[in-house]
Amino acid sequence: MRPPATSRERSEPEPVPGQQTPGRQETQSGAEPEAAGLPARKAPDRSSQESHGHTEEAVTDLSDLSDLSDLPAWPPRVGRAAWPAAPLPAALALWGYAVTHTDVSELDDFGLVSALHPTFWLGLAVLVAGFWFTVRDPRRSHSWSLAYVLGLLVMERATQAVVYPTPLYAWAWKHDAVVDHLLTSGGLQTSRELGDLAVYDQWPGFFAAQAALVRLVGVDSAAMYMAWWPLVSSLMLLLPLLLIYRTFTADRRLIWTAVWIFYVANWVGQDYFSPQSVAFALHLGVLAVVLRRYGPTGTGAGGQRSALWTLVITVMVVAIVISHQLTPGMLAVSLAALCLTRRYRDWTPLITTVVIFLAWCLTAALPFLSAALPDMIRSVGDIGGNLSTGYEATPTGTGAVATSWVARLLSGSVLLLAVFGVLRQRVLRHRALPLVLLAAAPLPMFAASSYGDEMIFRVLMFMLPGACFFAAAALLPRVCTLAADAAAREGRPQTVPQGLRFGTWVPLLALVAGTLAFVPSYSGKDRMSYFPPREVDLVREVFDRAPKGSLVVAADRNYPLAYASYWNVDHYWFLEDTRGHVDQILENPAATLARDMSVVEPPGRAYFLLTQGQFADSEMNGLLSGAELRRIERSVAASPLFERVAGNGAGVVYVLKGASR
Structure with a gap:
């Protein structure tokens, strides 16, 4: 969603004492505003402000729809000290050495954590430091931040594919069997032939696509490539994430820090060879289109363009509905949450999703739902039962307990950071209110079903896109309102306090700790998975x-x-x-x-x-x-x-x- 020009042309923020604004980077660091990933600004029209008698509320309202490029810039001396090219290849070199010197033949209860060569951990720390100092540098383009995020995905999601000679996860092997069944039978079958496993033939979208891919590339089975699926599915999330975040800000630091935190916090393991991995990417794709094309300044307000974007949403929703049972429900509650705001009160995406989902449930999926409906009804409202985890099992042993607690602490820390970011960034909280709603929207699903004792993990995953945006905001300077800038320009006391200054090292240490914690959270139970x-x-x-x-x-x-x-x-x-x-x-x-x-x-x-x-x-x-x-x-x-x-x-x-x- 492109921000309205009027909110940025009528009043340009002046520098707050002790901080440097993006508009002054050209004179102090020699960099144009565009080089920092921020749009150029026009000089303020004070006469216009005076003639219209802007009050503080009016200025604040006017800034609500603008982007967040008024985040104060980091001092230019940081940019001079950072060389973005060095840490990335160094980290990848350390990773390459680590994976070639890691022995997974005898895994203990800590899984891959204790098997990894020590240089892996050093490489991760170097990668995080390089990313942080690069993303803070206003002279660096988006391409450097993208390069570091891709490096993170390689170290996070490709390590297992490299060190293990066979694919992980019994569920991935199960899905390979479903693809093999479609290739063998040549069509869909009912519960009369397949029993309980007929459910996969009633949601066949992902498996049919994989069967076609197996035939297209000429491999024996999906097992030939499914070890690399976590990396592929994670890459699929990158574009919709960027589109969603860029809807609310042009600040490169906030966008890429949010993306980084998302990939670090998304440890729940739904990126493996599964329908959920693709359905989640499509879910984010639908949200990106709605946020960018169905808002007050979107281009989908009517006519042919509106029909075009509705068609795009329809195609993605159909792909979700025929592939996965849970994601359509999550998408519906997310779209309903967006309709609570004035900005996105276009009911077309929500109605489209609900109609397609109901049509599928009442036709192709009806046999499964008829049998499962009594259990589904009993689970409604049973929040305590729906919050149980782990197939009626309890982690046992030092390794299993320790890695479970690391995962909980990682998720809890990100959610607490998000809450702190919402409370601290008053301007951001108002401008990016839809992301607050998207983070909270999955919570009612706890009352709907246990989803095989996995609902708590799925809710966490669907909360992350919105939550990570505000978790990143908690690590950045407080956003300046136009009213505060006007007060500073006129010598009046600032109406919006600047808040805590975290500096350089506290956010860096937080990112390092979170990135390192991802490894035991994601790979700590590989003794079971390998x-x-x-x-x-x-x-x-x-x-x-x-x-x-x-x-x-x-x-x-x-x-x-x-x-x-x-x-x-x-x-x-x-x-x-x-x-x-x-x-x-x-x-x-x-x-x-x-x-x-x-x-x-x-x-x-x-x-x-x-x-x-x-x-x-x-x-x-x-x-x-x-x-x-x-x-x-x-x-x-x-x-x-x-x-x-x-x-x-x-x-x-x-x-x-x-x-x-």
Whole structure:
């Protein structure tokens, strides 16, 4: 949204004592205003102000729609001391050395944190320092800030793809199986053929697109590239984030610091190979269009341009609705929040979203919703239950507990910074009120559903774009109002106090601490998420030999290819059963498992699979101890009812004798 020219031409801020305004950079540092990423300003027309008798309220109202380029500039001596080219390649060189000297063969409960070479941490610190001193320099263009953010994404999101030989996350492998199903079946199927997993065929947008991509690039499966998906999906967020932030400010420091904090705070792990990763990018894309084209100065006010932007929004909303269940609801509440302001009271985007979402729910998604509706209704209003996390599991062990607390402290610190920024930046709070509303809009979703015990993580993720803008503002000087500038020009006491001066080092230390905290928050549980090649090979061997109608029994679903051939092979994870049945298995493992597995009919066979990933998940989430799982494995190995058919250092496979040979 382009700011109105009148608010910047009628009254230009004069320098506040002790601070330098963007309009004076040319005389003091030799840089034009445009070089600092700020638009040029015209000289103030005092006669116009006097003739119209502007009061303080009028001037404040006039400034409400202008951009935030009146943030005071940093002293030019900082720019002379900073050389933006040096820290970035130095940080990337340290990262390159670190990833080539990191051994992930024996991960402990701290995951990748304890495995990383020390030069990785040094590289991150150098990168943050280089970014901070570069973004503060008014002579540096946006391209340098962009370069540092891309460097951050490489170090954050590409490290795992480089150090691990196989893709992470059991859920990513599950989504690869769904893509494989679409390629194999050639079409969508119902619950009659697929059971509970038919839900993916009722929201097939992401998977159909990936199936087409697999065919287009000629690879065997999506597993060939899904290790790099976190980097790709994070890059998809960059453009809509920039468009959203540039709607409310032209100040380069605020824009790029907000982007940096967003990528540091977005640790919740929804950037993996999943529908949510693409739906979230489209969600931000819709918000960017609405904020820039449906506001009071947007170009979408009517006619052909309005129809064009409505068409763009419709395409993105359709892609969201057919790909993901939760994101359309989040988008609807966000658009409804924007309608609470006078600036964005155009109901077209909200009505478009609701109509498309309801149309899909009442047609293609109706079978799933009909079955799930009773549980969904019971969860409405159960805020305590909806706030539970982690699949009814509790982090167990020093590493799991420590990384969980680091993640909580990181999120809490960003949200507290955002609150401080809202309270401190009075002018910013009014000008960027839509971002305050977007940060608060997801909160009511706590009362709607638990979303598989993940609602708290999803709400946090959808809050971040708005919250990070104000968290960045908390680290920058207080915005000057035109009324305060006029008061200073006339020698009157300033009506808006300048507030705390953080200087250079406090914000820098905050950014360094947050960026370093991202690593344990994001990668601290990689012992559960990483499946070594031997484990992948073992599981693939099971499904390669399993006839149609077979059953695979495992402790839980935390292993690669856990859903391979789910349209032909059934799965049973006994740790997801009732606690009473788990106790029966612990009391007499072999006999109880043999009874459970005897239901397989010919020509299927019943397999018992126990792998390294299941041990890690069970131990770190406090389900069963490693000793208890090993006792189950020893009982099965010693039983005449079972026969070992495969195994290596990452796991073992047994088949039930005499069952459906």
